[in-house]
Amino acid sequence: MTRHCVRDLLMGAAVLGTLAASTLSASAQGVVNVYTNREPGLYSATLDEFTKATGIKVNAIFSEQGLAERIKAEGENSPADVLITVDIGRIQEAVDLGITQPVKSEVLNGAIPAQLRDPEGRWYALSMRARAIYASKDRVKDKAINYEDLADPKWKGKICTRSFQHQYNIALTAAMIVKHGEAATEEWLKGVKANLAKKPSGGDRDVAKDILAGVCDIGLGNTYYVGLMTNGTNADQKKWAEAINVILPTFKGGGTHVNVSGIAMMKNAPNRENALKLMEFMTSPEAQRVFADVNYEYPVRPGIEINPLVKSFGPLQAEEMSLAEVAKNRAKASALVDKVGFDR
Missing domain, CATH: 3.40.190.10 (Periplasmic binding protein-like II)
Structure with a gap:
């Protein structure tokens, strides 16, 4: 259709x-x-x-x-x-x-x-919907990034994100717990926090906005927002979408979180x-x-x-972990986000 x-x-x-x-x-x-x-x-x-x-x-x-x-x-x-x-x-x-x-x-x-x-x-x-990475077309040459890589010091001062207590990021953090355990996830959160360009704020579209403005180079965002920005009626949002590439990250040894x-x-x-x-x-x-x-x-x-625009992001290899297991770990994820003071 x-x-x-x-x-x-x-x-x-x-x-x-x-x-x-x-x-x-x-x-x-x-x-x-x-x-x-x-x-x-x-x-x-x-x-x-x-x-x-x-x-x-x-x-x-x-x-x-x-x-x-x-x-x-x-x-x-x-x-x-x-x-x-x-x-x-x-x-x-x-x-x-x-x-x-x-x-x-x-x-x-x-x-x-x-x-x-x-x-x-x-x-x-x-x-x-995939939890993707928005990356500056001008400043980021990487074509593949793991979720774990977001804690790499190479990205210090270069990451933007909405609150990590938001449901999208809680689900990603819960998936990280399923994949690597609580202790490793806590260290990952600390690493990502250390790489932030600014305090978490706004929504996924604001990540693209900040990338265009040069505030940061990469950030987390759901894939479908790119389609909504690209084909919507808001001229500013079209510019935000034009400034980014969409990278479908994976867990090391796994697939993309959905x-x-x-x-x-x-x-x-x-x-x-x-x-x-x-x-x-x-x-x-x-x-x-x-x-x-x-x-x-x-x-x-x-x-x-799938929609041609979404198809242009590349093939999706979705992580095969049970979402029921992700749901069971949401409370632990939220507690870890608070423990490391991610949003402060």
Whole structure:
């Protein structure tokens, strides 16, 4: 599916507005109720195609924050059938709150690699984003960098990053713990902190901005932001993106750290059969192509063509460690970030 086709689908799809929970009928037939903190535009084309294919209407509640807690508070009367969210931390939060239920599906298990789904079927990844390195086109000649290399004194005063307590960097730090253990990860954090050009601040796009301004030479950023900056309407952000190369770093002896968007069925889902149909549809080749083209992410289903811009970053060799193991180590990662005073 070309980007123009996706745009046409998005323009033709009904906008998914925020609905009050009271309007979502728990006993209605032919509906599925989605709670999501992802922008509705990212899914509207896919959900519209799901309705066309199945006749099942999709009701969506969108909120950037607090959806898992809301579902927990709604309890047995919650109309939520599925939760769609980003970052393994938020996905695991839903599991820890006890609001999910396990799903057994040969379709899901066949479409999604084992490391990208919960061993007990409580969540499944829908798309991946790599934790990449943004590097100055003018000042950095390196073509390959390991995550471990970020602690090398050669980068002293040359690294920019957002807060390491942000969920993206907590997940990377947790993955480092899984890979090398707590002691080695603590030393790595100390080394990266010593190489910072400035106190952690802003977001991933600000890393590219600072590189253009000469504040730093390299920094951490998710791959999809480069697509959003390159093809967005903000002229300044286009310049930020033009100033950087994207390097897909790897762990030494491993692959590139990826995080995910994911979907989980809710414990009290009133429309369970419809919810399962939606979950399976979201991993279909058609849906996976839309995810890849609209938000510059990597499909979780093998064999799906990725966006040409993302493809230009080079082949992704994703780290094969289980994201469930990464999630288990997030609290330790957060404690280590505080221990070394990374953000101070």
